[in-house]
Amino acid sequence: MLLNMILLEATMSDQISQAMGKLLESSVDIGLRLLGALVIYIIGKYVIKWLNKLFEKLLIKRKVEPTVTSFLKSLINILLYTILVLSIIGQLGIKLTGIAALIASAGMAVGMALSGNLSNFAGGILILVFRPFKVGDFIESSAGAMGTVKEIQIFHTVLITPDNKTVYAPNGSLSNGVITNYSEKDLRRIEWNIGVEYGTDYQKVEQVIRNIIALNPLIVKTPEPTIYIGELADSSVNIKIRVWAKSSDFWDVTFQMNKNIYETFNKEGISFPFPQLTVHQG
Numbered sequence: 001m002l003l004n005m006i007l008l009e010a011t012m013s014d015q016i017s018q019a020m021g022k023l024l025e026s027s028v029d030i031g032l033r034l035l036g037a038l039v040i041y042i043i044g045k046y047v048i049k050w051l052n053k054l055f056e057k058l059l060i061k062r063k064v065e066p067t068v069t070s071f072l073k074s075l076i077n078i079l080l081y082t083i084l085v086l087s088i089i090g091q092l093g094i095k096l097t098g099i100a101a102l103i104a105s106a107g108m109a110v111g112m113a114l115s116g117n118l119s120n121f122a123g124g125i126l127i128l129v130f131r132p133f134k135v136g137d138f139i140e141s142s143a144g145a146m147g148t149v150k151e152i153q154i155f156h157t158v159l160i161t162p163d164n165k166t167v168y169a170p171n172g173s174l175s176n177g178v179i180t181n182y183s184e185k186d187l188r189r190i191e192w193n194i195g196v197e198y199g200t201d202y203q204k205v206e207q208v209i210r211n212i213i214a215l216n217p218l219i220v221k222t223p224e225p226t227i228y229i230g231e232l233a234d235s236s237v238n239i240k241i242r243v244w245a246k247s248s249d250f251w252d253v254t255f256q257m258n259k260n261i262y263e264t265f266n267k268e269g270i271s272f273p274f275p276q277l278t279v280h281q282g
Helices: 002-061 066-091 096-105 107-130 171-176 202-214 247-267
Strands: 138-141 146-152 156-160 166-170 179-181 187-196 226-232 237-246
Touching (some): 002 066, 066 146, 107 171, 146 166, 202 226, 202 247, 237 247
Antiparallel strands (some): 138 146, 187 237, 226 237
């Protein structure tokens, strides 16, 4: 009986020793794998950063357009990070076949989740092919997004608004919707509808406006500016003014003309009307 107990204790001790040895061996293996994964991550991020800079220099050297450059940089960056993630997964000992099987089993859900991004990717390709806008253009979408195009990435187009906000517009909606490109043409027409009081000398008003236009160097001579009576409204005679300027000078001309018209009209005694109601007493 005593001999059996001694043998049992010896067997249990041996099993515990083997289990502890395996646990220690597994812990060391897991630790080494985690350490290796961390090293791959750190080195990988450095290599990706270096490759991105190298790729950007190559595109600049090849004089690739900024519109295409931003799209390719975004695509290459995603591919490099995908390789990095797969390398880390392989280092951790996770079988890629198992992951592939898991993704395949959830294929429908993944497909539905990615359908929007696939549409955005296709939209980005269409934007690059048909070129409705390019980097540096000021655009407005039918969805209300407005700003200067900073980048065209694989899923989104990055816009900078006039008040310096960053807008990420999906490429899918941009390629399918209405886009107003304010920068595509060299010249833009600028209009004003200025009301003056009834009884004001129209010839004087027109001459004053022409003098204001002539003094503004940003207004081009061709096409020629036009001035005419646009409407005989209830309380005013509305003078329509149309001039042309470079697209880049649109806002400068707008604000300068507003200021100059207001100041000059006051100096010349030309009054701006306000709504009036005439009451006849019988």
